[in-house]
Structures are given as C-alpha cells and as structure tokens.
Amino acid sequence: MVKVLIDNGHGENTPGKCSPDKRLREYAYAREIARRVEKCLRCKGYEAQRIVEEETDVPLSERCKRVNDICKQVGTKNVLLVSIHNNAAGGDGKWHEARGFSAHVGLNASSKSKMLAQYLWNEAIQQGLKGNRSVPAAPYIAQNLAICRDTACPAVLTENLFQDNKEDVELLLSEEGKEKVTATHVNAIVNFIKDYYG
Template sequence: MLKVWIDAGHGGKDPGAVANGIQEKDIALKVSLGIKERLEETYEDVQVLLSRSTDVFLELRDRTAKANAAGADVLVSIHCNAGGGKGGFESFRYTSASQNSIKLQETLHKAIMSKLGGIDRGQKSKNLHMVRESRMPAVLTENLFVDVVADADCLKQASVIKTIIEGHVLGIAAYLGLTSKLMEVQPVKPRDINIVSKWAETAWRDMSERGYFDGQRPGSPITREEVAVLLSRIL
C-alpha cells in the first residue's frame, strides 16, 4: 500500500492569501479532499493521508513531522498564489531536491498543466519548509492567484476546482505507477452475418438443403415475416 501525504496549506486562524472573496485555505482544503477521494476511488493499493481535513490551524513543523512519521511515499502541499501579476500555475521543490523530488515535480507539473492550461509560471525551487523538511519526494503547488481577477473567477467555479484535482491525481498516479481500478472495456467486434457459427454448421446445412432456409445470411436476425415463411415451408 503506497502512502500519499496531501497537505492543505494554511487553515484555521491562518487564511493564507485573501482577495476577491477567496481565502487560500478554503481552496487548498477543497482540492486536498478531492485528491484523496479521487485517488482512492480510482486506483489500487494507495492510501491518502491529510495534514488536515477540516478548517484547523497546524504549525509547519507538525505537518512535516506527521508526514515523516507516517512513512509517506510522496508529499504534495496544496496552495494558491498572490502578487503574481498575470497569474497562472507554478510548482516548487527544495533548492537541493533529490532526483525523485525533481521527477515528482516534473510529472505533477506537466499533468496539472495538461488539464488546467493557462499561464505556466514554471517549475521552480525554493527553500520552503514543506519541501525541505519532508523525508520523501515533496512538491508544493501554487494553483492560480486569488488576487488576479481572472484566476479568482476560475477558482470560484466547481469545474475548475475539479480540473485542478484531476491534474494532481493524474500526476501522482503517473509518478507512483498506480494501477487503475477501472477495467479497460474491450470493443466488441461486429459479427459477419454471412458466416455460420461452428456450433450451428450441421443444422444450418441440413435445413438449407431441405429448403427451409435459402442458405444465405446465417447470422442475420430473423423477422416475423421470415418466421411466417419458415413455418409455411415446414407445414
């Protein structure tokens, strides 16, 4: 069972960035809860653990301490941005990140951008507590800007929140190599009505030779009219 630690930034007395009727802590919690639900619902052998599942305040050291103690395989810290001019999405790893953290960032960033679109502010590194003190591959995502009107309008839409969630889920699943619970449906090959089934070959040949059938289209559905003709011939 692989463990994914999702950290909803801020919370409680710490609202994070606030603008345009949005509090960062609320968006971070919605996205985090959505990631947990979708990952566990869609993929095999994965458990999602949360720093917080309600609007409570947690110190940064408590967040990473819990993730480390749980032995999580990856950590993703969810945030929104502010003060960014045109807005957009960006992600962060630690300045001296491991190769696995770099790979996680690349995979996650590309998956989110493929779903979200818009302005890509790039994959960056910074001395942030959540990615520095985590013992597992760790990435912090900044999902649009609350103080950019266009971004804020997007964050107020349930469809955009869903898209952000899906991007994170796809990235995490790809990095961990998770197996989907949904079995691939194989397309049904259309039957050739001119070829008789093996189990019916003898009967079809016999009845055709007797004149009850014309020997054509053995796999075709039969109509009420054709049934009447067949019964007439038999009688």
C-alpha cells in the same frame, strides 16, 4: 503500496491568504481540493491521507513531523507528499496580472521530488492551467520551503493559480476549475506512481 500524503497549507486563522474581494480564502480552497484529491485517489485504489484535518493553522514543524512519523511507520521509500496552495503576486489586497500554476521543490530536493514536480507541471499544462507566469527552464521552482526541505520523502508544493488575479479566481471558484485543479494532482500522482513504483 505507495502512501500519498496531502497537505492543505494554511489555516482559517492565517492572516491574509485570500482574494482581494474575499470570495476565495486559501485555507478553505486548499482543503476542498485536498479532500477531492484524497477521495479520487482512494476511488482509484491508492492509499491517500490528508495530514491536516484541522481548520486552524498547524505549524510547519508539526506538519513536517506528521509526515516524517508516517515515513518511519511505512518506510520513506513508500511515501509521497504534495502540499496544495494558491499563489499571490502581491500581499497588498489588490488585483494583479500574474496567472497560472507552478510546482515547487526544496533546495535539497531529491530526483524523485523533481520528477514528481515535472509530472504535476505537465498535467497542469494538459488541463490548461499554465497561465502567463514566467517559470525557469525547468518545470519547477526550487525554493527554501520547510514542507519540502524538512520532510524525508519526495515532496512538492503546488501553487494553484493566483488568488489575486480576477480571471484565475473566477476559474478557481468554478466547478470546472476545481475539477481541473483536482485532475492535475490526481493524474500526475497516478502516472508518477505507475512509472516509478511499478
């Protein structure tokens, strides 16, 4: 059985990381979505676990260690990781025009990481979350991200719309938006496991 690990990113004490009007705080939003994804996967019979139960920020090194410890326990080939975030076009406390979902992998990403990112991207399009942000020809963006780089299993970081775009924030905070973001993760993970783990 594949174990799906869910990382909810930053903590309540991480500076910034909120919409200009302070209605959306990334740490709280990511935790809510992570809980929903975990619950939905478990209801479908999958093994899912959040690696951060704390509300405060857990350093990346510790988050990576938690993932790798689980990989050692159950076998790296039996583990997937998705790290849930909100994007921002600027760190200036102002509203911006960039919108939409993106999936990110490490520069050292495995083929399974890239494929999981593609499943997430495809499902985001199905849910209408593409937005206007330009992305490379590939359906994922490769970056030097510790949570993807320093973990042993396939890993993808998702940026779920922009916390500094008014329309994205309205959608993110609505029940419809939360359901779309949750479904993007759950459907992509389930389909990926079915296709690649049998």
